[in-house]
Every structure is written in C-alpha cells, then in structure tokens.
Amino acid sequence: YFGQHKPWRSMDEIASNNSTVFLERNIVSATGVYGGVDYTNGVYYSWNKGAFTSSDNLWAGASVYSLHKQTGGAENRTQGLGYNARLAYAPFVSPTAWAHVGVNFSNDNSDVNSTVTSTASPYAGFGPSYTYGGRSGAKLTLASYGSGNAKALGNPHQDAIGGELAGAWGPVYGQAEYTMLGIHQEGLAETNINAYSITGAYAITGETRTYDKKNATYNALRPSHAYGAFEVAARFDHAQNNFTNGNVGCSAAVPTGTTLSNVTKCDVSMVTAGINYYPNPAVRFVLDYTHGHANLGNAGKDSPDSIGLRAQLVF
Template sequence: MVFGARAHLDVHSFNDDKANPAYPPFGSQLPNSHPDDGFNFRRGYTDVTARFHNLSFKFQNDFAAGTFPGSLREVWVGAKLGPGQLTIGQFKPYRGMEELASSNEITMMERPSTTSTGIYTGRQWLMGVGYKGIYADKLGYAVDIMSLAHTGMPISGSSYGGRLFWVPFSEEGNTLHFGFSYSVDNSGSESLPTKVVDVYGGRRGISQSLGIAGAGIGPSGDKRQVTFEAEAAYALGPVTLQGEYANSRLENTHLVAGAQKDSTIQAYYVQASWFVTGERSIYRKERGAFGKPKPISKWGALELAVRYDLAENLNQSLTADPCRTGTSKCQTQVITLGTNWYVREGLRFMLNYYLTDAAIGNVGAGTPDRRDTLSVISFRTQLSF
C-alpha cells in the first residue's frame, strides 16, 4: 500500500489585448473576461494505491477541485485478467498520449487542445470498465466502455473507444513511439456535454467555444462526438519530440437553410523539450507516455521546452455558424515557452510564457478580421511524494 500527495500552486500575470475601435471587442479585450492576476491553487491531491496479488485499487481526491464527490479523480478496482488488466470504476478513458500523462510529469503547466483541455472538454475522468495490456513489450492496447459522467452525477450518456500504440524500440535515451485512438461520446440529458471549448492563455485564460453537439435546433436529438487521434514521439538523449493530431466530428452543431449540419474540429500540437543538464525522459510503457527523470546533479535538472498548439472548427463561415460567433472563422493558436527546474525528486518549479492568437475572422466583405492576442506569464510550485 502506497500513500501519495501532490500540491500545485500557480501564479499568473496577464497582458490583455487592446480593443481595436474598428470592430467590437472579444476575448481578453472585454473587461472581466478572466480572473485577475494572482495565485491559483491548481491541484491538491491525496491518494492511496494498494495491490494484493493480482488485485489492485486506487482512491484519489483533489481538494482544490471543489466539493466531494465531484472532487474525486481516480477511484477504481483492477484485476489481472489474461495478458492484461481489467479496471472497473472512475479513471481516464484511453485516448491520447498527453491526456494519459500524469499531471506531475507533463512538460507544460497545461495540456494541449488534443486533450480534455480542448477536444474532450471536461471529460477527463469517466465511470466505466476498461481493459489494457501490452504484447511482446512493444504493442500496447486498451479499450473502454463508460458512462459520460463522473462520481456525483447520474449515470447518463455513453462513451466507448480504444487505443493502440507501438514502440519499435525503447531504451534509455532512445525511444520511438507511435499511437492511434478512437472514441465515440454520446451525450445524455444529464450527462457531461459533448462539446469542444479551447482555453487559450493557460488555465485561467479565455474560453473559446468551437462547437456543441446537439446545439442545432431540429427534429433529431443527435449529440454525438466521434474522434480520431494520431500520436508520435521520439526521445534521443536529452531531447524529446512529440506531437498529436485529433480530428473530431460533432453532430448537429448548427443549421444551414433549416437543415441540421455537423461540423469538424481539428486540433494538433508539436512539442520539443531539452534537458540542458543531460537527463533523459523516461518512457512509461504502462501508460504509453513519457515521464520525467530524477535529477543527476545536486543542483537539480533544467529543462527547456516549446510547443505550438492549434485548434479550429473547419466548418465555421458566414453561412454556417457552429461556434456562435457570427463570423467567418473560429481558430485559436498558442505558442508556449517553458522552463522546468527539478530541484530534487518531488519538487519542481515551472515557468510558462503563452503567446496566443484567437481569430474569429470577419462579418462580411470589406470588414476587418478580428483577433485577440493575449499573452500570459505563469509560474508553478509543484510538490509531490
């Protein structure tokens, strides 16, 4: 039996974009569009993990997330069954490399738009059944069938999908990873909604809706989201490169000439990191994702990172309006520059600088394009054991 805890304390400073008098303001150009500068208790986890022969158990609560039981994160019982593990309870659906990485080990302070920060908005932990394993130490597989709800909510909606990943070679300082996932989310009347909301400028930044399944008025009640996602990563010595691409179809997001229409959201990111002090990222095969190493120097480990992230609704136009902006475009882009100092195992300081560009296009011929260029500096103190 192992007891653990983590605390992530963030502080943010915003540089809002100034409104252009040529067109109405939006995003950070609006007063009170986001919380003020200052501190934010991002996470406050306590957890217990136990194993007895072929049975395992995990209970995890986030005291920074609000009231119980909505603050519960992973709560499951697992058993070895055949070559893999059967899991029953609340856990993360098996979709995406960065989504499945631990919050203690993600390279940037926030996950990219190919995760529950964007494509799977608010659906990071669901209740259901899953099965995962790895064949010949190279081919990982996982499937899940879940309710589109978490603890404290009625059992409503459904989600199912799976993930495959292949590791041609995996050794310290030389690892290659390819992966693919597929998921279908069907929203119910009391479930979590099937929508895509991208947040640019960090956790306390600006929320931009990219579409909501079932928002189009019509005879059909379709509220389904179908997502394909591809992933690739390569770690060579102290350098790690990774990226993911997601293509998600939201059903019945809007009407055109009285007819129901679906819309497609694409999201992708590319990321590079470098341990200046020579450490090498650790590949965790049980997750099919990268983790972080222990510092090799008494002065700790220093990591530099950069990420480009984009999300957009491909169907947004002056005639089709799934984003509900009434404009010709619906896109967010974020460049994040990051520095991580791993003082010792369990203590990390993170500094992120976000350069954002949210574009909603124009409202007709001869009208100017509208953009929001918010920038943010965020700093995190992370403790864990």
C-alpha cells in the same frame, strides 16, 4: 479498472500530472478538444508486452464510460455513454532513447437533456479581457450542439480519431499529436474540428525523459546531478472549425456592434515556452509563458498573453 479513470485518448492526456512538460496539457487533450472531460466513470482495460524484439513495447487499451461530466457537472439522471480504444507501439525502448507511434478513437453519445460540446483552448472571453482558468485552461467554444436540440432532433454524438508520434534521444524530447473530431446530430449540419500540437524539449543538464511502458507515454526527468536538472521546452497548439457546413456552434463574446453571423473564421492557436527545474525527483518548479491568438474572421481577433508558475511536491 472499475470506477473513475481517464479514457485512453492522447499521449499528453494519459501522462501523469507529475510528468507533463508544461503547466497545461496540449490542445488535443481534455484541456482542449474534449471540453474538459478528463476523468470519467466506467470500465477501462489496458495491456502491454514486448512483441517483436527484446526492447520494444506493444500497448492496447479500451474503455466504456459515462458522460456524466460532459454537461459540466449538471446532475441529469442519464447523460449518455462513450467508448474509446487506443493502440501504441514503441519499436525500441532504452534508458536514453525511445520512439513511439500511436492511434486512438473515441465515440461519445450524449443522452437527452445533455450537451455534446467541443471546446478548444485558449479563450472564453473574446475581446479586451479573457478568462484563464489555471489548470483548466482558457477556452473558446469552437463547435457545439445545444441540449434543447436533443428534445426535437434526437441525441447528438461526436467521433474523434487521433494520431501520436513521440521520442527521446538523450536530452532531446519531441512529441506531435493530431485529432480530428466530428460532431453530428440528425437534422443539423455536421461540423469538424481539426487540432494538432507540436512539442520540443531539451534537458540542459543531460537527462532523458524515459518511456512509461505501462501507459505508453512519457515520464518526467529524474535529476542525475546533486544540483538537480534543468529543462527548456516550446510548444505550438492549433485548432479550428473547418466550416465544412457553415458555422455550427462557434461562439465567443464578440465585440459590440457585431453578431455571431460575423464569425467567418473560428480558429485558435497558442505558442508556449517554458523552463522546468527539478531539484530532486520529488520536487519540480515550472515557469511557462503563453501567447495565444483567436481568429473569428469578420468578428475580429484577440491575442492574450499569460505567465504561469507552479511549485510541485510529489509524495
């Protein structure tokens, strides 16, 4: 592919908007630790074929892309480059059962006057109120290096390595993903972000979430009954700044009378429960409830709730 596409990151990131289990992708995708950087401009290659058995699938992909969106849309002349690779293997794939394991790696090198930021759902306004941005998710910055530092210290960069495990057996679907992201800049302390997500889903009407061999991810349910298909699902997301070298860039709108120096923890988590209804393969209704929790240590905690509803037509 040449032009705009997604780097080959998490399984949830690569899945189509038409197939995701919930309204929002998980915390190890661009919705979370990659700070909203989903589609990028570059060169992307993927390959897949059966490798060892009559029903397996081996997938490999690599990409090189511009960090144009890394600064949130600011129009700088140059904003750096990133590269990425992903390897996945499904030992067996059938219409009613499959298994998947994968790994992915990304390296983003920001250019002068740009910013490398790791942002994880779910908060951007810590306190009585919070910001929930629909499909973009609500945010709290777990770690970042500012653009002003690049002029004096050189360009920041970040490395991320992730693992994927997923599978379906009849109406049961399970998925787990983990990403460790490190942010680096010469002259400043390195910081690390750990994030993971666990998903479970069950098709009440008996359908199976099939496997997408071309992209090494999952597909949506296809109703096998005249009245459609129903699916219930739950997910737990968690991400944290490990504070391995002190508080590097964890920020939030802390309560009155406190400062960022009071931030002795920097972690967020979400529990999401949802129900999906598929009247036919082209229409879907999604209802999600999410309970979030932000823990900033001495600076306080926050636990917002949200309800989301989506009606979808695919054509």
